[in-house]
Amino acid sequence: MNTLYKLNIIPRTTWTARIPTEKMNYLSNINYLVIHHTTFDGDYKIGEDAKEVVRDIQKYHMSKKYDKEGNLIKDKWADIGYHYLISKDGQIFEGRSKKFKGSHAYGLNNESLGIALLGDFSHKEIYPTQLKSLVQLLAWLSQIYSINTSKIIGHKDVLSISLKGTITECPGSALHSQLPFIREKVEAILV
Numbered sequence: 001m002n003t004l005y006k007l008n009i010i011p012r013t014t015w016t017a018r019i020p021t022e023k024m025n026y027l028s029n030i031n032y033l034v035i036h037h038t039t040f041d042g043d044y045k046i047g048e049d050a051k052e053v054v055r056d057i058q059k060y061h062m063s064k065k066y067d068k069e070g071n072l073i074k075d076k077w078a079d080i081g082y083h084y085l086i087s088k089d090g091q092i093f094e095g096r097s098k099k100f101k102g103s104h105a106y107g108l109n110n111e112s113l114g115i116a117l118l119g120d121f122s123h124k125e126i127y128p129t130q131l132k133s134l135v136q137l138l139a140w141l142s143q144i145y146s147i148n149t150s151k152i153i154g155h156k157d158v159l160s161i162s163l164k165g166t167i168t169e170c171p172g173s174a175l176h177s178q179l180p181f182i183r184e185k186v187e188a189i190l191v
């Protein structure tokens with residue numbers, strides 16, 4: 001690929017993102033692209049409605065969560081945790097600015113961007129339109145940051161890179177087994 005192609009990324013203003021609540025740390029090194037699935041209510045939505053889900057995820061990430069006994073189980077974050085989100089119909093949403101360290105992959109947030117696929121891919125593969133957008137986004141980011149496709153990983157793979165990684169099923173078994181194929185598709189664009 002000789003020139004960067006222009007990706008159609010839906011900016012924060014278009015999905016009416018909230019303003020971050022506090023100052024975030026800058027991301028100085030981007031060595032990995034980490035793939036997630038969202039398993040979030042309504043994450044099957046498409047078209048205009050997909051913006052609603054992205055707003056709901058941001059709201060969730062920016063809220064404190066308590067268990068039944070009232071113990072804090074998740075602190076609020078300054079902004080949505082992911083840098084990009086991709087809906088079932090292939091729309092790419094800008095999440096947290098890629099200037100800033102995300103909150104998506106404990107142990108690797110310092111050196112990665114987080115890309116979330118809207119849906120639950122434990123048992124089913126991602127949708128063809130979603131796959132197409134994912135591959136384009138990964139190729140674009142790999143080129144900008146000179147990232148080798150071997151550094152395109154699933155959330156659960158963080159554990160094999162960082163001791164601080166957490167045990168998770170994310171991005172779902174079905175999507176995780178698609179990763180070698182996705183890397184190949186990205187490579188095909190990059191040559």
Ligand SMILES: [Zn+2]
Pocket residue numbers: 035036037104155168170171
């Ligand atoms: Zn994840």
